[in-house]
Amino acid sequence: MTREQIFEFFRRLAEGDPDPQTELAYGNxxxxxxxxxxxxxxxxxxxxxxxxxxxxxxxxxxxxxxxxxxxxxxxxxxxxxxxxxxxxxxxxxxxxxxxxxxxxxxxxxxxxxxxxxxxxxxxxxxxxxxGAETFAVDTHVFRVGNRTGLARGKTPEAVEAKLHRRVPQPFRRNAHHWLILHGRYTCKARTPECWRCPVVDLCAFRPKVLERPARRPVDRKVAPTA
Missing domain, CATH: 1.10.340.30 (Hypothetical protein; domain 2)
Known part of the structure; x- marks a missing residue:
């Protein structure tokens, strides 16, 4: 991605979720x-x-x-x-x-x-x-970074280093949250839900899934009558 595309990538994710938080529950x-x-x-x-x-x-x-x-x-x-x-x-x-x-x-x-x-x-x-501007690279961030072209790398450390270099302000504080949530709920491992992705046009992933897969019909077995 170009600098302009990266800015737009995070701008859209921020627009959809202005204050992303970890989904882990804790009190201190x-x-x-x-x-x-x-x-x-x-x-x-x-x-x-x-x-x-x-x-x-x-x-x-x-x-x-x-x-x-x-x-x-x-x-x-x-x-x-x-x-x-x-x-x-x-x-x-x-x-x-x-x-x-x-x-x-x-x-x-x-x-x-x-x-x-x-x-x-x-x-x-x-x-x-x-509140540190860190980039925690889990499986979701690693996948999204490589798949989209945002930050490609063969190791989590390589992806983290590229994110440090490429993610602009004002998105650095929340960037890893947006990437985790995007990978968890939209850019899924097996079937990325490209048909509802807000950054699909910025993504370098070629085999995009642009139509929602048809649901398999439920096999309702009817009990035999006596």
Whole structure:
């Protein structure tokens, strides 16, 4: 895409959703960090269901340590890889207490030094909690960046670097939210819904699906009469 096309791309996404937010539910920065760690290879809806009762009980790293690993597992056992994630959350809670006075740090290096926190997780926390202009590249952002031609790259890091270079103001703060939501609900992996896409004319994807696929007829079996 050209600079003009990229500006128009985000202008349209912003017009449709002026104040995009993460779909993870949380009440403070520590809860956000925990939710993002738990969301790896899981849906936001699944994480929210598991953390609803957890976050009524746990608000701080100290609360998490008091709950204990077994108590945490009891809350999150419906989430994939919950054993490993529970272990990481307990370790990072201890690290927060010992290294940061129980507060979530505000730098990429400090966040990625915590157990279970990768670059994507750190970027989400920095953006959502602290307003940093970061670009968290998950599977949706990676797909949309490559498919549309907005930011092509063979790795998430390469896509992130291109987004840093190419996304203009005033869209940088919310750009990764728009891309995630666009990939989740419109530019889907298997069948992108190009027929209702607001940026379809700017997109470099060639095999566009411009007509809604016909719904398969429901096979209503009639019970045999006696």
């Amino acid at each position: 920065t520590f809860q956000l960090l925990v939710a993002v760690v738990l969301s790896a290879q899981a849906t936001d809806a699944g994480v929210n269901k598991a953390t609803r009762a957890l976050f009524e009980e746990v608000h701080t790293p100290e609360d998490m340590l008091a709950l204990g690993e077994d108590g945490l597992k009891a809350h999150i056992r419906t989430i994939g890889l919950f054993n490993a994630k529970a272990a990481n959350v307990m370790i990072l809670s201890q690290q927060l207490v010992e290294r940061h006075g129980g507060e979530v740090p505000q730098t990429l290096d400090a966040l990625t030094a915590l157990a279970g926190v990768g670059r994507k997780t750190a970027n989400v926390v920095l953006n959502c909690a602290f």
